Amino acid sequence: MLRRRSALLAVSVLFVAVLLVSLVTHGTGVIQNDPARNIWVPGQLTLxxxxxxxxxxxxxxxxxxxxxDRPHRYADLLRFTDGRWQRVARSPIGPDPDGLTExxxxxxxxxxxxxxxxxxxxxxxxxxxxxxxxxxxxxxxxxxxxxxxxxxxxxxxxxxxxxxxxxxxxxxxxxxxxxxxxxxWRAQLSNPIGRSDDQHISWYRLYDSGDGPFTSNWDGAAQRPRLMFDPERTGIRALRWEDVTAGHTDSDIPYHLAEAKAVPFDRRHEWREGDVIPGQVLREPSGARAAIRVQGEGRWTDxxxxxxxxxxxxxxxxxxxxxxxxxxxxxxxxxxxxxxxxxxxxxxxxxxxxxxxxxxxxxxxxxxxxxxxxxxxxxxxxxxxxxxxxxxxxxxxxxxxxxxxxxxxxPVKFRHKEAQLAQYGVEIEFEREIRRQWWLSLIAGLVLIASFVLSVSLILGRERS
Known part of the structure; x- marks a missing residue:
């Protein structure tokens, strides 16, 4: 009798423990952002x-x-830090922490x-x-x-x-x-000059022929910008890092650098920590790459x-x-x-x-x-x-x-809705984790069933005795 009670107690504890573990862990720990694996899932899956x-x-x-929620108009910046100019060109995993992606x-x-x-x-x-x-x-x-x-x-x-x-x-x-x-269309590298870049996809993603709406402002040999803001026309030589990261892009702060308002970089100027100059210079495109224009200007309001x-x-x-x-x-x-x-x-x-x-x-x-x-x-x-x-x-x-x-x-739209495709995309990103969770749930379920059956058997056996 004592042995039967001990077995019943052990099986009951096992049943309750596995049940609690299943309730606590079911569906958790699967969808987690993991930048090391290039994984970041937006909170909103449709737009x-x-x-x-x-x-x-x-x-x-x-x-x-x-x-x-807010406009992002910065991309590819040159920042003066620790006594030298450095490029701040990013392709982040998920959102840029400083919002510096247009x-x-x-x-x-x-x-x-x-x-x-x-x-x-x-x-x-x-x-x-x-x-x-x-x-x-x-x-x-x-x-x-x-x-x-x-x-x-x-x-x-x-x-x-x-x-x-x-x-x-x-x-x-x-x-x-x-x-x-x-x-x-790009909020910084084409919109301010009323243009959209023009490309095509074939064996690769290719630019159309002609000059694009922007060109590099980085002098690799000298490790500094080629051009800076014209102080006579803009009132500044450079932007400030604190304004850039705060997303300031009002009419008083020229967030882009156009050829018409740029002058050769002044290396003798006393540059300050946190000075910022755009890493690309906007220019009038040509050829096939100039085919697309912006009607008016792309605007962010409300x-x-x-x-x-x-x-x-x-x-x-x-x-x-x-x-x-x-x-x-x-x-x-x-x-x-x-x-x-x-x-x-x-x-x-x-x-x-x-x-x-x-x-x-x-x-x-x-x-x-x-x-x-x-x-x-x-x-x-x-x-x-x-x-x-x-x-x-x-x-x-x-x-x-x-x-x-x-x-x-x-066609895809005959079998799927957009929300389904978004969910499928997330499932593929976490396919390994979902399979592992499925196996854990299966094993836990089998243990629950086995412990339940064993508990019932012990209880019925106790009643007969």
Whole structure:
């Protein structure tokens, strides 16, 4: 009898202990930011964006509006500290602690020459082990930080970033229109001069030909800036670190350095600890890279960015820009960086279809004159989502349950909502931890069941005796 009571007590204690451990640990310790593994998950997994599209005989305009608690307008700074000039150029894991990463908006555009893009959007540009993914191979070196977007057909093996097709194949694909146009608006490095940078995605993320809207202000040989603010025109030679980190960007503080308001750097000036000069100088772009302009200026007011980009329908650069035509149907995908984040820490959209004088998912509004009446242009509500570390090779592999549907060409929006894709992105980032938690929960559950059955057996046996 004493032995039976001891066994019952031991099993009961085991049951209660395992139950408490399960209750306390279930679902905890899985989702945790880990900068050492390039992991940081935003607190908000989706982001609303409003989009209006209008065109006339010559140009097309896209107006975007999205929420941001504060504007981030600084990027790539040069700071005088400890008696010398140093670069403060960052690509942080998650948000920059000093907010020194500019807000940005990008949009990919296609004319149907990249058929997968219409169905799966930006996912097709993300290869295996991309830059800032959690490293899967300890042997990866610094050069692997240059792994950037590319299109699937430019690789002979989708699992191998370095399996770039031969030059003849790449040129043939490009000549056939197998590339994505990439519009890139930047709060500091393009917006102040009314421009958006212009790029395209093919075997790599490439700049269009011509001069870009910014150029480096760093003199590597002398280890100091090349130019500084013109004190006669701006009232200052440099910014102050405390103003920069506080996010001061009012009209009295010129947060950007333009060629027109810059003079050669004065090395004889008595520079102070905490003096700051922008690391890039803004200039008028040229060639294909100058194709996209900002209508007015991108403005942050009342907790929102309001940005309008305009471009000629036909830029004259068909191998770098997607040429647009009335009666055409085009595919786009939009992404937003905010909260001082860079690289893959952004929000993206599903692919969207826009028709110009032609039925499509969305139809652009035709207008006459130079500027549309935006009050008469429909506002489209888009939900952006955090994509996590989901790559195209993974989506098309057997490890992904939806791979058979991708093989059949079923569009992503037919099977998923934005919130689901965001959740899937987070799950992939913590796949190892989730599997471990699942095994722990399974083992704990089996122990609970076994201890419960044993307890009941002991109790029933005690009653019979």
């Amino acid at each position: 609303p964006l409003q989009l209006q599209v209008a065109f006339n005989d010559d140009e097309i305009l896209f107006r975007y509006r999205w929420p941001a 807000d940005r908006l990008t949009m990919m555009v296609d004319d149907g020459s990249v058929p997968e893009f219409q169905r799966y959007g930006g996912y097709i540009t993300v290869g295996a082990d991309m830059r800032d993914f959690t490293p899967q191979d300890a042997a990866l070196g610094e050069e692997d930080g240059y792994r950037r977007k590319y299109l699937p057909a430019t690789r002979t093996d989708p699992q191998d970033w370095y399996s770039i097709a031969d030059a003849a194949t790449l040129h043939g694909l490009h000549d056939a229109g197998y590339f994505l146009d990439l519009w890139h 907790g929102h960015w309001d940005v309008t980009l305009r471009r000629a329908l036909d830029t004259g650069h068909p191998l770098e820009d997607k040429i647009l035509h009335p009666k055409g149907v085009y595919d786009i995908a939009v992404a937003v960086h905010r909260d001082g984040t860079a690289s893959r820490w952004h929000y993206v959209s599903m692919p969207l279809q826009i028709g110009l004088d032609r039925p499509a998912e969305w139809v652009a509004s035709r207008f006459d004159g130079d500027v549309p009446d935006w009050d008469r242009v429909p506002v489209h509500e888009i939900e952006l989502f955090y994509p996590g570390q989901v790559s195209w090779p993974r989506l098309t592999s057997e490890i992904h349950a939806g791979a058979p549907y991708i093989a059949k060409g079923v």
